[in-house]
Amino acid sequence: MSSKVLASKTMASKTLPSRTLPGEALRNIVPPIVLALVLILCWQGLHLATASGAISSPAATLARLVVLMGSGRFWLDVAETGTAFAWALVLSIVLGIGLGVALALLRPVGEVMEPILVTFYSLPKVTLYPLVLLIFGLGMPAKIAFGIMHGLVPITLLTRNAITQLKPVYLRTAKVMRLSAFEAVRSVVLPAIIPELVAGIRIGFSLSLLGVLIGEMFASKRGLGFTAVNAMGLGDLDTIMAIGVFLALFAVLANGGLLSLERAIRHRSAGR
Amino acid sequence: MTVLAMASRDAPKAAIEPPAASLRGVTRHYRFPGGAKTLHALGPIDLDLRQGEFFSVVGPSGCGKSTLLDVLAGLNPPSEGTASFEGKPIAGVPDGIGVVFQEDASFPWLTVEANVAFGLKRAGIGQAEIDRRVDYAVGFMGLRDFRQSYPAQLSGGMRQRVCIARTLVLQPRLILLDEPFGALDQQTRLIMGDELLRLWRETRATVLLITHSLDEAAMLADRVGVMSARPGLFIDIIETGWPSDRDSRIVADPRFGEMTGRIWEKLRTETMKHMQTQGAGPR
Structure with a gap:
């Protein structure tokens, strides 16, 4: 039997995914839209149920958001929060992956460090905020540090777990290819754990954003967190809700993008 | 040593050429985690692999076959004795050795073509030479139509072909x-x-x-090494004497049955020993 015949014979029934059909696209789009509508209806219901006006209506929130988005001050706050968040996320990813790789390669150290990191992860980070202020003072560095404190641990733990669960044959292959430790990590270990890394980054993304916002709420004069707390002091419910909706939309869109990326990578590597 | 009364193509050559790889008094002991106890997994083994020969190893499960391969590949140093490749002691994975593992070792994030070229790129070989070797290897292994496919889109057999092609392009001598x-x-x-x-x-x-397959060992090899239950030793090395242009049709040859019978005769006692140590022996 020729190689070609065998190849055809042994080619699995697995075939490339066909292009998404319009019907399939609808099936992907309709449920989130329906969910959003249900949430808005619930929100309206809650607004009506709380007669004291503890929750702004969707319409009032949207109107306030439009006003906010038309003001220069709002975009300065967005830029401030965005800068702190971008730094926190990038540093969480770089440090988290580096630390995760190191803890996976230095197995005894990793086994000691994992429970410590899990304990730290479960601590309310607000309790450590005075310490962060003492070290970094008021301003951008403290906000970034607070973002990292939230985002670093999940990325580290997921990276370490992904490497420790890596198929040993990949590392043996790297050895027989005579790759250096650095080259093995760069060209075998990291590509092999990309789906888990994206999942870790997705979780780290949300937590870093949360950390930065909490940081702004406690000790800052700028940023969306500060504006929200300021509005809380003034009893300006529409602004609080508008900022909440703006952040939620940003988080949902970014998270959806990362989730799609993760699914695409996992689909491609489905044979593992 | 049992030798069939058939001339092997390499018999005269073997007497002249130095061995491709040698093991001298090789043993391997594993230490149990946290204890002073050790497991004697292999040896002592003495073996010369002749230049250009096809040597198969069969033995009961857990007899140290894969440990033997790891020692030869430089993945696992011997506890005692010496292992050498082309006359030089093996320390780390030597240049010129290629290994294909049982598990699927194809990289799922790379296409077939990129998988095959993987080792060449890391070895710093020029792109033109990489293209030439990859083209040859994917053609040789019947993967030409699947160059841009990912391993997840291939069957288990084809993925193993990718791994063989990835080893082949490096032109290993062992x-x-x-x-x-x-x-x-x-x-x-x-x-x-x-x-x-x-x-x-x-x-x-x-x-x-x-x-593990006696048929596979007997069909493919010039010599078949039969290993004992742990600690693995070569209890016999059988020359098959098949012509070099053999293929799978040899399984229909009456001598093939004789050969597998001979190997099984050696292996049966060892397999039963292994089963008894595992508590699964015949009653």
């Missing part, structure tokens, strides 16, 4: 195969065996194949 067809069905194994013989004839490399 190819170590650790039950590479273990996960495949019998028919595909026979066909893959033919491919392997074709590869061996083409490259003139020395091949060491670890296998």
